Every structure is written in C-alpha cells, then in structure tokens.
Amino acid sequence: MGAGETATAAEPEVLFERKGRLGVVVLNRPRAVNALTEGMAAAMLARLTEWAEDDAVQTVLVRGAGERGLCAGGDIVAIYRDLLNGGDATARFWATEYRLNSLISRYPKPYVAFMDGLVLGGGVGVSAHGSHRVVTERTRTGMPETTIGFVPDVGGTLLLACAPGESGTHAALTGAHLDGADALHLGLADFFVPSDRLDELAASLETERADAAVARLASEPPLSALAEQRGWIDAAYSADEAEEIVARLRASDNATAREAADTIASKSPTSVKVTLEALRRARARGPVPAALEEALEEEYRIGLRLLAGHDFREGIRAQVIDKDRSPRWEPATLEGVRRADVEAFFAALGGRELGLVASVAAAP
DSSP: OBOOOOOOTTSOSEEEEEETTEEEEEEOOGGGTTOBOHHHHHHHHHHHHHHHTOTTOOEEEEEESSSSEEEOOBBHHHHHHHHTTTSHHHHHHHHHHHHHHHHHHTOSSOEEEEEOBEEETHHHHTTTTSSEEEEOTTOEEEOOGGGGTOOOOTTHHHHHHTSSTTHHHHHHHHOOOBOHHHHHHHTSOSEEOOGGGHHHHHHHHTTSOHHHHHHHHOBOOOOOHHHHTHHHHHHHHTOSSHHHHHHHHHHOSOHHHHHHHHHHHHSOHHHHHHHHHHHHHHHHHOSOTTHHHHHHHHHHHHHHHHHTSSHHHHHHIIIIISOOOOOOOSSOSGGGSOHHHHHHTTSOOGGGOOOHHHHHHHOO
16 A cells, blocks of 8 residues: 555556567656556556567566656555545455556566665555566665555565565564665565666666666665564564564564564554464465465455455544544554454455456466
C-alpha cells in the first residue's frame, strides 16, 4: 500500500514506449510518487500481455516518473474513499493488481525494474517479481502495511518468508523502510547500479541483452545493516507467536532490538498476528510451482476481510486522512487477538475466490 493523489484526467497514468528492442513502462503519477490505481494496473496487464507475444520486444523496462521513486504503493487515499462506499472498487483493483504480479513473475522475457527512490507496497509488486531487479543508493523499500492495519500483499508474504533467516519477518512486522543493500540481502533485488547510471543502462537495453547490460553497469553494493543484525533478528523472530517475539526483543541487550519491540507494539495487533501467520504459511508451502499464486490468493482473502473490518480504515485515517498518527486499534493489544480471529482471515471465499492457481494450472 502507500500514499496517493488523483492525477489530472489529461495526463496518462502509465506511459508505454518502444525503443529498439526495448518496451518501456513509465509509472506516471510523479506528484503521488507514482502510487498505483486500478487503471494503471489494468493498463500494465494489457500491454505486458501484448508485448509477451511481440517478437520485436526483447526486454521490458519499468521505471517511475519524477525523482522521488518508482512507486509508493497503492493509492490508499482512493482506497479510503472506496472503503466508505463498501470497498468494491478496491477488491477489483487488487484482483487486477495480483494478476499483474503473477504475470510479471512468469514473464517470458527479461523484465528489468529500476527500484530507485521509494519502492513500497504495490511498488514492490511491480518490481520484485521481475527477472532483473535494480536498486540504487537512493532506494527506500519495504512493506509498511502493518502501520495502516493491513498486511503485506502483492506476493509480499512469500517474498519476505523466503528471505534469509528471520530478516523478512522483521521487515514485515515492523514495516521498516530498507535501503538497496537490505533489499539485496532480503532477496527483493539482484543488482546495485548507481542512480546516475540508470539512464545509461536504459539506453543500453535498447540494443543489448539485459544480462550483459545490467552486469556491465552494476557496482559492488554497500554492506547491509540488516544482514549484520541477523544474530538478534533470528533469535527473536524465530518464535511463532507475536507476543513471544515482542518479549524476546524487549529482553535483548541490543538497543535496536528493543526499538523494534516498541515499533511492533505501535502497529495494528490484528495485522501483526495475521501477517506472522501468513508468513509462516507461505514458508511451510515451500517452492511449489504456484507458490506466488497461492500467496496472492491468500492475501486476497485476507484483504477482503480487512476491508470489512475496523483497523484498515482506522489506520489509513490516522496516517493520511487526519494525519494524527494516533490510530485506535480494535483489539488494542496482541493478547486481545485470539487464534480463532486470525484463522478466520484465511478461510475460503467461495464464489469470490481469485482463481489464480487454477488459471496458472490451465495455462499451456
């Protein structure tokens, strides 16, 4: 998820261009840090599907307009307005967005994503499932959903569950903003390229194979602070109950660990517990062929139930509507969220299921 703002009707929200062998996608809402809308997701899904069958397009590049970032996530201002009207438009948006995430992960051609600047929530979904994921010294990425009473989506539960040790659990529960080196450590990215060389890389992709162009311009990344903190992270987050994780963090002799406990305690207790359960389920499934699609279907079930609940609406209100940063969570504590409450978020939706696993299984 992420902040958003309505663009003018005359300005296309996504720009598409062919340059030599390269198909270029530019997310084009710079004033909103290119926050995603349903229209943007639908346009990308349609054009990427077309380019997948176009022999003239050998590589796809995705980048953001402006200087602030690739994408700050979904347009949560629009989602908040829709919540007040029942949330049907948001459900449609997620269905389209998750199909786009699935397509990107299975794209038959090199898919290069410039993860420069802010890359949050839905921005991770249009980049971290690609084949060539490029971060820079300006990258600030993460899945901050627990801050607004939501859970990591766009396949984020699978991505973070597969991170080394418990680093992904830490990133998911705290919603921390991470730099490019941390993104590489988590497995969300593949290459580090200085931001002042991105235009050179984009031009090279017009004539060169993606592997060669990216490798030629990539640099040695800085050290990851997250990697250096693996000791206390793995020790604390290996617990399967959120209350125990917080207790271990509070008891740590590491000040950063104790700060993480305070951070988690400020998040939606429901979101924290459901996020932890989603991560554990994603990890337990292992590398099955439709692992991402199974995670997306699970995230869709959770999302629809959060749309009907209290904390998601309250979290957006506190962060971006009233901006008082004082959400009133219900329940207000981790202890108040029962096991049965958590499990209810994962129950099947019947006729409202997303159906991604079945569609992948039926594909030739």
